[in-house]
Amino acid sequence: MSHKLERASFQERLDHFVNVIRTEIVNGIREEGTYLPAESALAKQFELSNKSIRKGLEQLVEEGLIVKIDRVGSMVTPRAKETITINFGCPISLTTDFMMDDLIAAFSKRNPGIHVRRISLNHISYSQSAEEMIANGLLDVVAFNSPQFQEWTEEGLTSLLEPQLSDERLYRIAEEAFVHDGALFAKPVSFSPVVLCYNKEHFARAGIDAPDSYWTWQDLIDAAAKLSESRGKPGIYFLPTSENRYSVFLLQGAGSYRGGDRPEGLLDGLSTLNSLIENRSIFPNYWAHGNDETIQLFVEGQVSIILCTYFNLNEFAHTTIDYDICPLPVLHRGDPQRTLLLSIGMSVVKQSRVKEAARRFVDFLSSEEAQGMIRDKTMSIPARKESASRSAGGALRLPSRYAMFRELQPSFAYHSDLGFQMKDLRKITKWLKEYWSNMIDENELSSKLMELSSDDRKSGQPAGMP
Structure with missing residues (x-):
């Protein structure tokens, strides 16, 4: 925990340095053509290392605010007066x-x-x-x-x-x-749903049919077990603590629950998520720090299936990996498809x-x-x-099911459709981490979710899918 706090403090100091210099340049306090103090002086002023100061200066160069002149220093960029x-x-x-x-x-x-x-x-x-x-x-x-x-x-x-x-x-x-x-x-x-991405070669070698829109999460777990047995490596991975991943299970749970209190549906979705990630024969016994590492696991063939967005596909657009995408599985046979949508x-x-x-x-x-x-x-x-x-005019090798997003649009939902505010989702993220770390048990997790849903109802915020 202290290491994370130190990292956060460092990032805050680095951001503060960049913001101060940027503000002074944009507001004319540091005039065009003048030079910033030496890196050592800036490091002392902002309590950062010379290496960190150089990192911040590189960002200012990227933004076009300064230029670095060898053996001279960092100069505030002259700008043409007629340019907006x-x-x-x-x-x-x-x-x-x-x-x-x-x-x-x-x-x-x-x-x-x-x-x-x-x-x-x-x-x-x-x-x-x-x-x-x-x-x-x-x-x-x-x-x-x-x-x-x-x-x-x-x-x-x-x-x-x-x-x-x-x-x-x-x-x-x-x-x-x-x-x-x-x-x-x-x-x-641009926009993208969260979808399933899978290695076609791995499926073929294991003698498993490609996933389709009829799959439940249990079907995925069964397929991942066969993939793990065939290859001796985990079958699936994604970052379970990501609000863009576990929210999928909340959405599906809230949308498929057939009676009683809506929060029970949320717990149903989380129960399915738990049964997936706690199966160590198919899910790696560690958590990557982000999507970049998850993508790398897939590209290197360490896992056969990941949850991702179309944005993530850009990370391996120019590789030779034989892959495809398909809709996410559902909680129960016959449930309507439901997935999370991200728009920019x-x-x-x-x-x-x-x-x-x-x-x-x-x-x-x-x-x-x-x-x-x-x-x-x-x-x-x-x-x-x-x-x-329209067809792409570039040299990208698109997955065969690339265009499926057109038919999937009725299944799209945003975080807001859960009825929780973003600050609520961050609370849920914290509770899930505590639960998966055995710091709280299932009953405590359930109580916290029930209480949060109740608070939202009292404040006029609907709990679960509208």
């Missing part, structure tokens, strides 16, 4: 999710008088980071995924964003993630001083040109219907 600069806050993951840097370059080519400065926001406290930067006038456009926007609305921050017009050329379900009180606050760029959208900051340029950038990202680039260069699903439906 859009400060764009987003997670670093967008560089792989849909080649954001390529999209920015294409926009700049079409709009030579506008410069887009991509600013990587802290993924751990994304909403807080975005709010603070907006308050300081440092953002003009901000990217949100659907759970981040849900948290944004729960914090009452939608007034910081400019309402946008709905676009019938975009998937309606992708827009729904960014609607609050009848107004649209972000234009969707772009918002214009209401108080932006370059609002028209910011609108133009957001509109470009949902345009036919940009959406076509996403289709041709990535595995991600474009939010524009026409772009998502």
Whole structure:
């Protein structure tokens, strides 16, 4: 626990350093053409190592705020007076999710008088980071995924964003993630359901039929056992403590329960999750730290099945692995399919001083040109219907079931459909960690979930699926 706290403290100090220097440059306190203090002086001032200071300076270079001159130092970047600069806050993951840097370059080519400065926001406290930067006038456009926007609305921050017009050329379900009180606050760029991804070669060698939409989780467990026996390696892995993974089981449990209290359905879903991850013959006896390590396990052939999104497929789009995707299993035979949907959208900051340029950038990202680039260069699903439906023009090798997302749309649900706030889901994450670490037992976990659901009902928040 102390190690995690030290890591958090380090990240906070590094973020503080970058934010201070960025604010001073953008607000003109550090003038163009002047030099920052030496790395050793900055390290002493911000209580960081020289290596950490260099890491922070590299981020400022990436944002176009400074340039590093060999044997001289770090100079505040001179900027052409006639150029409009859009400060764009987003997670670093967008560089792989849909080649954001390529999209920015294409926009700049079409709009030579506008410069887009991509600013990587802290993924751990994304909403807080975005709010603070907006308050300081440092953002003009901000990217949100659907759970981040849900948290944004729960914090009452939608007034910081400019309402946008709905676009019938975009998937309606992708827009729904960014609607609050009848107004649209972000234009969707891409979306993805959570799906099953499996190694076709492993299945063939084990003599197992490929998974299909008729599968239950028990069918998956049985298949994973045969794969483990055939290969001598675990059959399946995903990060069980991820709110984008265990929420799938909550959604399916709440949607399939046939009577009594809704929380009982949530427990039914968690019971299925427990029976899967506690089976050490098919599920590795350790937890990877994130999706990157989970993807690596799959690419290396260490596991045969993973839970992932279309965004994750970009991580092995250029490998030779023989894989495919299919819908998630259901809890019980005959249950309707249900899976979690993640959408990514772009918002214009209401108080932006370059609002028209910011609108133009957001509109470009949902345009036919940009959406076509996403289709041709990535595995991600474009939010524009026409772009998502056409054949890819690039050299990517798509899985044979790539287009199944079109038929799966009735099964899509967002985190908000659970009836819990994001802060509630973080409580559930903590309780699950305690439960899987034997710090609390099943009865305590059940009591906590029942109490949380009861609190939500008292506050007018529905528990479970609406």
